[in-house]
Amino acid sequence: xxxxxxxxxxxxxxxxxxxxxxxxxxxxxxxxxxxxxxxxxxxxxxxxxxxxxxxxxxxxxxxxxxxxxxxxxxxxxxxxxxxxxxxxxxxxxxxxxxxxxxxxxxxxxxxxxxxxxxxxxxxxxxxxxxxxxxxxxxxxxxxxxxxxxxxxxxxxxxxxxxxxxxxxxxxxxxxxxxxxxxxxxxxxxxxxxxxxxxxxxxxxxxxxxxxxxxxxxxxxxxxxxxxxxxxxxxxxxxxxxxxxxxxxxxxxxxxxxxxxxxxxxxxxxxxxxxxxxxxxxxxxxxxxx
Numbered sequence: 001x002x003x004x005x006x007x008x009x010x011x012x013x014x015x016x017x018x019x020x021x022x023x024x025x026x027x028x029x030x031x032x033x034x035x036x037x038x039x040x041x042x043x044x045x046x047x048x049x050x051x052x053x054x055x056x057x058x059x060x061x062x063x064x065x066x067x068x069x070x071x072x073x074x075x076x077x078x079x080x081x082x083x084x085x086x087x088x089x090x091x092x093x094x095x096x097x098x099x100x101x102x103x104x105x106x107x108x109x110x111x112x113x114x115x116x117x118x119x120x121x122x123x124x125x126x127x128x129x130x131x132x133x134x135x136x137x138x139x140x141x142x143x144x145x146x147x148x149x150x151x152x153x154x155x156x157x158x159x160x161x162x163x164x165x166x167x168x169x170x171x172x173x174x175x176x177x178x179x180x181x182x183x184x185x186x187x188x189x190x191x192x193x194x195x196x197x198x199x200x201x202x203x204x205x206x207x208x209x210x211x212x213x214x215x216x217x218x219x220x221x222x223x224x225x226x227x228x229x230x231x232x233x234x235x236x237x238x239x240x241x242x243x244x245x246x247x248x249x250x251x252x253x254x255x256x257x258x259x260x261x262x263x264x265x266x267x268x269x270x271x272x273x274x275x276x277x278x279x280x281x282x283x284x285x286x287x288x289x
Contacts, residue, residue: 004033004049007046007049008029011053012025012026014050015029015056015057017117018054018057018061018109019060019061024060027060028053029053032049032052032056035052047124047128050124050128051127054128054129055128055129055265055266055268057106058110058129058269059268059269062106062268062269062271103146104143105230105271106271107129108139109143110125110269111125111129111143115136115140116143122136129269130261130263130266131259132247132257134257135259138249163248164231164232166253166255167232167234167248167250169185170182170186170217170255171223171225174217174220174223175220177219179215183211185254185255186214186254186255187210187256188210189256190209190256190258191208192207192212192213192216192258192259192260193206193259194206194262195260195266197264203262213255223235223236224236226273226275227271228270228271229270229271231247231248232275233247233248233272235274242267242272243262244260245259245261245267246258246259246261247261
């Protein structure tokens, strides 16, 4: 695996930055090597490996966060402080990276590290993360603001709240088969793009325009409201497992882009939390929300 070894230093640097641990980075590189050895006809090995390593890192971070939440529920004896180890880690990763490791969600961390640290363009990060260009830009921007300690501007907070209301109203209209409301919440040039797995499940690759997107959602009652990387979205569950996620991008009070994500490797990198039914009239009409 001479070609893999040639890429190893770069991949190790990326994994170490994202995970904050050389040992964890070594585990990711080992798994990436195994996947490479089992895969034939890789057209662009560096790009393929970057995608595999980044997604493995994100999956590990998500599982690490889940494990930490479980462990936090039970009292444990505090681990002994190790100032020397802390100092070595800080020296290797830098103060900014320490902040990143402490405060960023997994997807934010990956977008920030790839763009701001390693200089990857957003179009390539979009491919690596399996997300739209709009999504990775938003993730990197949010991460950068957190790293810099800059609070979210009031205007952005208001826009975020408005976006959540738009998505909530859209999902309610979809469940109720309210086509006119769906159309009123969509920008005329809205698009919904489905990934390859979604297309294999029978979804069109592109729904172009308000009429096409509205028709796709009209009367759909199986999608449950969820938060996806802290933004309101929807997902289809089967036997408790997320099969499809819908990410909505809202601007000026209208849905302008929808991502349909069904690739399990991408879904594994996303922070998806089901939103429980709230005491509102729409939910009382549809208890499955």
